[in-house]
Amino acid sequence: MVVTGTSEGGADRLAGVPGSSLFRYVLYHADDNLILAQRLAEWISRAHDLEEDIALANIALDLLGRARMLLAYAAQLEGKGRSEDDLAMFRSEREFTNLLLVEQPNGDFAHTMVRQFFFDAYQLGLWKSLIRSADSPLAAIAGKAIKETRYHLRHSSHWLVRLGAGTTESRRRTQRAIDGLWRFVPEMFEPDEVSDPLADAGIGACPNRLQPAWDLCVQDTFSTAGLLLPDDPFSRSGGRSGFHTEHLGYLLAEMQWMQRSYPGMQW
């Protein structure tokens, strides 16, 4: 897939920013979407009803489509002849730069929905910011992604309300998921050596500045759902530098084994 966005490429816009920065930045967001798409795909045929099974598969497909656009663009930026498939299938765990949140195992349905809600709310703010990016291909991808993200966020936030205000058991499980995943929230808004300079150049989104809108969205949904914000100060990060939790390796082993065993195979 060739990304043509508009006639102006990203490279000319990178005055004062190292050339590889945009590649790494695009890869961050490609990896977030690719890994979560893979996680959601694990639900196929296992959800509690057919409609929800279809919904999870649809959301996974949107995230995968977005990952492909971003990976294709990253491959183009890198200019070393690697394709989107090479980037997805032939990088190792240490080379993946996704957030720790998205690689966490599915757990029960409440756990999956809380993870999804945290991510959807983050994505909405991210695309809202990137839609104004000075890099036109990135702005074009953001323009597509934002519309689909609104559907995703409506889906996950409605589930949070239904689960939180549902039965004692659904509420207990949802709160347990929130408490368990909260440690991965700060990473989404952590400054890093790639995002911040790109934000200053008008190309990327400053992670830190995405937090207020996210907080508001989460507080709003939690108060409707009767769920509690944890006050756990403990947090984990490292995903953007390739330091992952133990779960990513297993996910990649499953996702990549076909290409690793039979390189270049197609069907």
Add this chain to the structure above:
Amino acid sequence: MVITAEELRLRLGAVPDPELPWVTIEDLGVLRSVFLHDERAVVEITPTWSGCPAMDAICDSIRQVLNEAGFGPENIEINTNYSPAWSTDDITDAGRHKLARAGIAPPRRPAEHPRGATSCPRCLSGGVRQVSEFGATPCKALMVCQSCLEPFDRFKEL
């Protein structure tokens, strides 16, 4: 080989969507432009939903049409353009009629702030209920008519 860009556009515009075969890529607004540069055919398309698997099949069909029109693989260029992002407002009136005739409620307009209500494409009743915002393909929601009790698909605004 003598074929004009207009003629080529007509032929390419007739390529059906593999999952909604009642509508063409022209009806959907997926086909953005067709140019001839010397011996080369340059086609620009835009995807509907990001992950829609129909896009790969559409590209194959476009290649086939161009092949039949005498363009070799080296003279075919298919570009994907994301900007401006595809919207259901890009579906033509003809496309909307075809969708309704096939039992799929067309998307409301404008996609950003849709007005009006969806009615049942079979009995035209306005008493309909959404079962799920996610349906059999990324572009559709699952609905049910409370008058004739038939389930149906609704094209989601995007």
